Amino acid sequence: MQQRSVEDILLDLAPQSDAKEIEGSFFEKHQNILDTLSILAFVNVLLIIYQNGGLKVVSNFKYFKSKEKNNQEYQQLFERALRNSELVTMEIPNITTNQLLLAAIEPQLYVVQTRSRSLFPFSHCLHKWCQQQFSSNKDLVGFRITHYVVTLEQIPIANDCLKKWENVCSEKANRIYAMDLVQMYFSWCLRTYKQQRILRDIIVAMAQLSCGKTSIAAIEVTMHCFRRTITHYMRMIATYFVFHKELKYVYAYNKEEEERRKEKKKGILMQMG
Incomplete structure (x- = not known):
């Protein structure tokens, strides 16, 4: 994949007619792009940790004697898998200019599909x-x-x-x-x-x-x-x-019917008395 400098990205973000743009001087735009790239990279790391149980497992593995032991095992498994290039393929993220512009001007919330989430790294x-x-x-x-x-x-x-x-x-x-x-x-x-x-x-x-x-x-x-x-x-x-x-519904219905019969029988006995 071709490596691009921040300056190249800034040139692509030059204002166009009827299009949103990042406000500020060249240096402000430069810093804004750097901040946005850092945030996107950090979000991608968090997504990987989240989808592999990191945010939940670290705090909720109840079968360990202590949270320290839990953290140690999870970290060991996570790093072991991540170090293996044949097991976990690492790809350079392909962030387009439009995505970067959108993230810098209008930050978006990330939606994580729960079905892709696992607890074992x-x-x-x-x-x-x-x-x-x-x-x-x-x-x-x-x-x-x-x-x-x-x-x-x-x-x-x-x-x-x-x-x-x-x-x-x-x-x-x-x-x-x-x-x-x-x-x-x-x-x-x-x-x-x-x-x-x-x-x-x-x-x-x-x-x-x-x-x-x-x-x-x-x-x-x-x-x-x-x-x-x-x-x-x-x-x-x-x-x-x-x-x-x-069966729970049937049992509840039968119980209600039994209570009604008892109340009805009780009323008849009171009338006869």
């Missing part, structure tokens, strides 16, 4: 890499489940591998990774956190029983090999909650 990148291995790696066919896990763990990701991630991730962090996958694939049917948590626990239990442990690789292999079974569990959970809700 860059879980979507890890999952995408695992899916690529399942579709292209010849070593991941025709063997037992445990072989899938061992093979997937040993495939290099640049200078890293999932086996090394296993030494960093706590069991609770692995469960959060599983929850990200549940929200990625099954939130269209399981809309509440309670429903998603039940399916998450089922997937983790299946990984433990079939693979002998809970790890990123074990969860990915379980999702890959038992997708139909997991989908059936999803439907069962959704059906249960639908009937449970309807």
